[in-house]
Amino acid sequence: MTVTLADVAARAQVSPATVSRVLNGNYPVAASTRERVLRAVDELDYVLNGPASALAAATSDLVGILVNDIADPFFGIMASAIQSEIGGPGGRAGGERLAVTCNTGGSPERELTYLTLLQRQRAAAVVLTGGAVEDAPHAAAVAAKLRKLGEAGTRVVLCGRPAVPDTSAIALTFDNRGGGRELTEHLIGLGHRRLGYIAGPEERTTTRHRLEGHRAALADAGIEEDPRWTVHGPYDRRAGYEATLELLRRDPSLTAVVAANDSVALGACAALRDSGLRIPDDVSVAGFDDLPFSIDAVPALTTVRLPLAEAGARAGRIAMGREEPPPGGIAVIRGELMVRGSTGGPRG
Amino acid sequence: MTVTLADVAARAQVSPATVSRVLNGNYPVAASTRERVLRAVDELDYVLNGPASALAAATSDLVGILVNDIADPFFGIMASAIQSEIGGPGGRAGGERLAVTCNTGGSPERELTYLTLLQRQRAAAVVLTGGAVEDAPHAAAVAAKLRKLGEAGTRVVLCGRPAVPDTSAIALTFDNRGGGRELTEHLIGLGHRRLGYIAGPEERTTTRHRLEGHRAALADAGIEEDPRWTVHGPYDRRAGYEATLELLRRDPSLTAVVAANDSVALGACAALRDSGLRIPDDVSVAGFDDLPFSIDAVPALTTVRLPLAEAGARAGRIAMGREEPPPGGIAVIRGELMVRGSTGGPRG
DNA sequence: TCGTAGATAGAAAGCGCTTGCTGTACCGCT
DNA sequence: AGCGGTACAGCAAGCGCTTTCTATCTACGA
Structure with a gap:
């Protein structure tokens, strides 16, 4: 049925061991023999049996x-x-x-x-x-x-x-912590004092670290965080959209929204636009990761590039x-x- | 060293065959025996050897x-x-x-x-x-x-x-052919007569089919295609950017650019914007695939959604x-x- | 009470490959 | 000429599992 090592060996007139050695190339085999074996492999269209090889x-x-x-x-x-x-x-x-x-x-x-x-x-x-x-x-x-x-x-x-x-x-x-911190520091440096944060799923380390960085920056600037300013959700566009609407509902005076990642940020932008708010004139938006499409957002997304x-x-x-x-x-x-x-x- | 079927068998006081059968569940095994085996598996933290199993x-x-x-x-x-x-x-x-x-x-x-x-x-x-x-x-x-x-x-x-x-x-x-055709028909319906096309890599079937659909639509509308209107490139944003500049150079009077896919279209949008052209007022842009980010482009991308x-x-x-x-x-x-x-x- | 079918369990033969060990030439050297 | 050494090639023993065939035991009906 299927071609095995033994078939190749028979055809090349050598022992299976030799064929194996030719194929693995970790043992001396005479050039002429090697060639004969390789020809047989080719002619029979032999394909190594992975499981057998792995087992042995x-x-x-x-x-x-x-x-x-x-x-x-x-x-x-x-x-x-x-x-x-x-x-x-x-x-x-x-x-x-x-x-x-x-x-x-x-x-x-x-x-x-x-x-x-x-x-x-x-x-x-x-x-x-x-x-x-x-x-x-x-x-x-x-x-x-x-x-x-x-x-x-x-x-x-x-x-x-x-x-x-x-x-x-x-x-x-x-x-992630350092990046989150730097991002928020940038926003604070621009003069923002009321910043919404759209975090990822609660139980992820990434989520926690980015959020911690954000909070550290706020604390350093002496800004007391309002619990209403943070919303959790999945790492996708849709979550960003909805979270932004929620954030706006909770506190319409927010001047910036920091998103857990770029996809979420894109959703946030869409929500802001749909709410008639201009970016960044009315609300600034920032993402994280710098995925390829982030530069194509209009306006282009401020974010943290991860290599x-x-x-x-x-x-x-x-x-x-x-x-x-x-x-x-x-x-x-x-x-x-x-x-x-x-x-x-x-x-x- | 590593735990094998035999170890489990010994511990459960049964033969290897029985353990195998319990694990594969395709042969009657008395409930009490099964339980004993499963307990042994658990206690020994046994993990099946994939290659061996696949081989046998x-x-x-x-x-x-x-x-x-x-x-x-x-x-x-x-x-x-x-x-x-x-x-x-x-x-x-x-x-x-x-x-x-x-x-x-x-x-x-x-x-x-x-x-x-x-x-x-x-x-x-x-x-x-x-x-x-x-x-x-x-x-x-x-x-x-x-x-x-x-x-x-x-x-x-x-x-x-x-x-x-x-x-x-x-x-x-x-x-792909039908989609490409429909897209271009839409553009022609809007009144466009000079359409640039940014195609994917030459040798791909996807590229050819989409392009054929585009050309069929042009032919149906009696529009004679100018060879300068087509540029090939990879399926990525950067290719779209460069191809668009090239297209504009070749024929600044183009009123629409059809891209091989959404990523390429995004690059095209960027190039157009950087050239001071408005979308769609000066030039219309269309993509293909309807990837998640396409709706976030500004303006949102006209495209063909593939399920x-x-x-x-x-x-x-x-x-x-x-x-x-x-x-x-x-x-x-x-x-x-x-x-x-x-x-x-x-x-x- | 005995025969027999049904339900389980075990023995053992591989699955196709790798590799340690055992030859067997043939080389150059003394 | 005789010897150790080198370079190959083959033998055969598994690797850990599945599965066929066989053995055993129990339950029943006759």
């Missing part, structure tokens, strides 16, 4: 990338960068790995399931991207899994995600063992404030 | 999704929908499959490599999304691979991609054998014209 060698060439939302470019860009450093042609020959992206949809259970599935496949490496969920039992479960994976020889890298103590996981963390592609590429290289992990296993990656048209001085 | 059973639980550009929401949205129908918890218990997304980056070689890798892993199903490359040798190679995959029992589904003759692949094709999520979900279900394939193995999915603010009557 006790390793596989799978690398898993976990993302919270594959439809969100924030993750897409990172995944793309990670994958480009990992897989397919382009890596050195023989180093071909199947980089696979798994979409958790932000669900803790799915995250765990995928981790188990990857563990099952004896993945060579796993990269987890984006914010983590802060539920204690879940965090513990994830930590345990990561530890297991590490022990089984799977390299674990966190990209844009907080470090997990007591594991061998390498963490490339974004400075998604660079971080992803680095994570990919570390996962492949092609770059030294940062000292201590943790690197903090800073964002860069991008001041654009959507923010200006407050009216009046 | 000659099938795996991997489902591959091939995308051209994972950073592009067009693919992200489809992948997300496909994956949601396929994998992780949510499917029936035991039907757990690892849905993995592979990013070809639009490269034919990578596409082939991933297909081989997936074949190697004995994937349960493969979904290919987005336009295909029209290079003849490559198309033949892909067709051959798909045939092989089909023969090996892997279900192959094409989502938003033209059918491949002589294979068992199920095709869910977008009516990406629905198509992806359907492809996913077909790949899982949970939905009947369309008769003849081919379904054409139509887009819907979304008329918004970026198109209007020509000036003067």
Whole structure:
């Protein structure tokens, strides 16, 4: 039925062992023999049986990338960068790995399931991207899994995600707190005193850190925060739209709206426009991430640029063992404030 | 070192065969025995060895999704929908499959490599999304691979991609030609006679079909097309920006610009604005796909909505054998014209 | 009471590949 | 000529699981 190593061996008049060695190239094989084998492989159109190979060698060439939302470019860009450093042609020959992206949809259970599935496949490496969920039992479960994976020889890298103590996981963390702070400081510097904040889902680390940065900036400026100024919601446009209407309802005197990310900010802009408010004349808007479309908003979005592609590429290289992990296993990656048209001085 | 089936069997005082049967649940096992086994699994924290299982059973639980550009929401949205129908918890218990997304980056070689890798892993199903490359040798190679995959029992589904003759692949094709035609008819109906077209990469089927629709509409209206009105480029914002400047240079009298997709259209808008032209007063702009951000452009983008999520979900279900394939193995999915603010009557 | 069907459990033969160890030439050297 | 060394190639033992076939036991009807 399907062509096996033995078939190739028979055709090339050598033993299966020799064929295996030719294919893996980690053992001396005479040039003439090698050629004969390769010809047989070609003629028979042989395809290695991955599971069998993985079983015998006790390793596989799978690398898993976990993302919270594959439809969100924030993750897409990172995944793309990670994958480009990992897989397919382009890596050195023989180093071909199947980089696979798994979409958790932000669900803790799915995250765990995928981790188990990857563990099952004896993945060579796993990269987890984006914010983590802060539920204690879940965090513990994830930590345990990561530890297991590490022990089984799977390299674990966190990209844009907080470090997990007591594991061998390498963490490339974004400075969400610092970025959030800088953004709000910018707004305060422009003269704003009443700032709405549209936060992400409550339980995400990303959400908390950005919000903490925002609050720190307010505190530093001696601005007392009104609880009505914060609204939580998912990380999408629609949530931004609705949250903005809610914010406006609660306090029509707000002069600025800071959003959890760019998608949310876009929704906020739409809501503001639909409410007859001008940006930034009536209300300033700021986002986070600097996704590609942010510059196309009108006016262009003031935001914090996160080096998604660079971080992803680095994570990919570390996962492949092609770059030294940062000292201590943790690197903090800073964002860069991008001041654009959507923010200006407050009216009046 | 690692816990194996045999360890569990020993602990539960049964044979490995029984443990396997409990885990796979396809053979009668006494309730008491089952419970004992499950307890042992739990206590030992046993994780099935995927490769070994795949080897013995000659099938795996991997489902591959091939995308051209994972950073592009067009693919992200489809992948997300496909994956949601396929994998992780949510499917029936035991039907757990690892849905993995592979990013070809639009490269034919990578596409082939991933297909081989997936074949190697004995994937349960493969979904290919987005336009295909029209290079003849490559198309033949892909067709051959798909045939092989089909023969090996892997279900192959094409989502938003033209059918491949002589294979068992199920095709869910977008009516790019019809959509392109409708869009241009809309513009012509508004009175436009000089329309620029920013096409995608030459060799993609998507590019060709959309362009053909555009040209058909022009021909129907008796408009003779000027070759200078068409510019090719990648499917991204930057390409749209540059192509628009080029178009304007070639013929400043254009009253409308039709873009290959929404990202390109956004770039076009930016270029127009930077050139001091108003949209749609001076120049109308239209996109394709109706990605989420298109409605946030100012003015909102006129475009053709493709039911990406629905198509992806359907492809996913077909790949899982949970939905009947369309008769003849081919379904054409139509887009819907979304008329918004970026198109209007020509000036003067 | 005995035979037999039905329900479970086990033994064992692989699935296709990798790899440690064991040959077997053939080389250059003393 | 005789010997150690090197360079290949093959043998065979698994890797951890699934599954067919067989064995055992129980329950019943005759």
